[in-house]
Amino acid sequence: MSVSPRHRDLAQRYGTPLYVYDLTRVRAARRDLFGFLPEGVEVYYAFKANPHPDLVRALRTGDGPACKAEISSTGELATALRAGYRGADILYTGPGKTAGELDEAMRGGVGLFSAESLGDLEHIGRAALAHGTTAQCLLRINSVTASAASGVRMTGKPTQFGIDSETVRESAAALTSVPGTSVAGLHLFSQSNARDEESLLAEFRHTLETAARIQDELGVDLRVLDIGGGFSVPYGRTGERAMYPKLRGELAAALDVFFPGWRQGLPRIAVESGRYLVGDSGHLLTSVSNLKTGRGHTFAVLDAGINVFGGMSGLGRLLPVSVEIPVDQDSRQVTLAGPLCTPGDVLGRDVTVPADLAPGDLLAIPNTGAYGPTASLLMFLGRPSPVEVVVDGETTVSATRIERTRVAHDAEHTHG
Numbered sequence: 001m002s003v004s005p006r007h008r009d010l011a012q013r014y015g016t017p018l019y020v021y022d023l024t025r026v027r028a029a030r031r032d033l034f035g036f037l038p039e040g041v042e043v044y045y046a047f048k049a050n051p052h053p054d055l056v057r058a059l060r061t062g063d064g065p066a067c068k069a070e071i072s073s074t075g076e077l078a079t080a081l082r083a084g085y086r087g088a089d090i091l092y093t094g095p096g097k098t099a100g101e102l103d104e105a106m107r108g109g110v111g112l113f114s115a116e117s118l119g120d121l122e123h124i125g126r127a128a129l130a131h132g133t134t135a136q137c138l139l140r141i142n143s144v145t146a147s148a149a150s151g152v153r154m155t156g157k158p159t160q161f162g163i164d165s166e167t168v169r170e171s172a173a174a175l176t177s178v179p180g181t182s183v184a185g186l187h188l189f190s191q192s193n194a195r196d197e198e199s200l201l202a203e204f205r206h207t208l209e210t211a212a213r214i215q216d217e218l219g220v221d222l223r224v225l226d227i228g229g230g231f232s233v234p235y236g237r238t239g240e241r242a243m244y245p246k247l248r249g250e251l252a253a254a255l256d257v258f259f260p261g262w263r264q265g266l267p268r269i270a271v272e273s274g275r276y277l278v279g280d281s282g283h284l285l286t287s288v289s290n291l292k293t294g295r296g297h298t299f300a301v302l303d304a305g306i307n308v309f310g311g312m313s314g315l316g317r318l319l320p321v322s323v324e325i326p327v328d329q330d331s332r333q334v335t336l337a338g339p340l341c342t343p344g345d346v347l348g349r350d351v352t353v354p355a356d357l358a359p360g361d362l363l364a365i366p367n368t369g370a371y372g373p374t375a376s377l378l379m380f381l382g383r384p385s386p387v388e389v390v391v392d393g394e395t396t397v398s399a400t401r402i403e404r405t406r407v408a409h410d411a412e413h414t415h416g
């Protein structure tokens with residue numbers, strides 16, 4: 001596959017670098033994911049993957065079960081509420097919730113909070129009391145053990161995330177008696193981008209076993225159990241979204257063992273997904289600004305770098321990207337560099353490109369619907385943000401650009 005005529009037209013019209021997101025693919029991913037899960041399992045969309053208003057709306061509206069919202073900031077809260085998510089359908093997560101943002105979340109009617117530690121729980125409780133309410137909380141657990149190898153492991157080591165699983169028993173009394181809070185359930189997010197269906201399943205089984213044990217240790221009946229995610233899609237590379245044909249049956253069987261009341265909603269079971277729902281909806285279109293050869297290497301310098309795609313590369317998650325080229329085309333390998341004045345601005349090494357690649361050529365990087373502009377170094381070196389076009393099949397829905405301007409700040413806050 002090479003750059004499609006539609007993408008060429010859009011690039012001509014809006015210029016590059018340009019993101020194109022197709023809502024038909026977002027809806028397909030949502031349909032597939034709900035189809036792979038046992039009936040009744042809820043899906044929280046992780047806004048961090050892509051908070052574009054048209055995408056988050058598409059995940060909530062239309063046919064089939066709607067996604068709920070997993071958010072970690074007041075910016076994401078505002079986006080969720082504007083897109084029509086009810087407060088009751090929002091889960092607020094994150095290790096550093098401030099008093100100010102908790103206050104805003106309470107005012108927005110957020111239904112569930114993930115508490116990352118006893119201190120975090122106390123902060124949530126204080127905010128809830130100030131609002132005359134009781135916050136429904138999920139205790140986030142950092143499990144000391146794990147089952148599967150995964151793309152990005154989030155637990156088992158010391159991190160700012162979650163309560164160490166081995167300490168729950170001794171702190172159960174404290175965790176379950178924080179004024180202004182009610183422990184509604186548990187939140188375990190142990191991996192991102194699972195290697196394959198077996199790893200995903202093994203990790204979910206392990207999570208259920210851990211959750212059942214912690215339920216006993218806490219001495220509370222869980223009303224909500226968020227078992228995390230790990231649903232996978234290539235990131236900036238050619239390839240297909242993962243399929244999970246065994247998940248529905250095997251997860252239901254594991255739930256029957258560990259939480260026999262789940263079919264009656266005790267507890268409600270939820271998963272979280274970011275990249276899977278939006279990843280393959282996106283293409284990044286970028287133009288070659290220059291070709292440079294030095295010491296035996298050819299660099300295709302693009303108008304898109306880590307300012308546009310790949311702020312996450314610092315986390316070791318990105319390289320290498322690939323570009324779409326026809327299978328029968330003569331090709332060669334180059335380093336894809338961005339336009340920034342830093343040697344770190346590399347999108348991929350030894351990337352296969354057309355043999356006759358020349359300045360002015362258009363390239364399409366597939367599977368860039370997740371962790372794109374808002375996960376990148378948008379401000380670095382002051383280049384304009386890319387235009388983001390949303391299409392629904394043949395229809396263009398919107399074309400927008402994230403604007404950043406320096407505004408005068410309230411002096412009291414600056415110096416206070």
Ligand SMILES: Cc1ncc(COP(=O)(O)O)c(C=O)c1O
Binds near residue numbers: 276
């Ligand atoms: C708590 C939590 N939920 C959901 C996600 C989304 O992960 P993914 O985009 O891999 O589905 C993350 C990613 O780091 C996360 O930390």
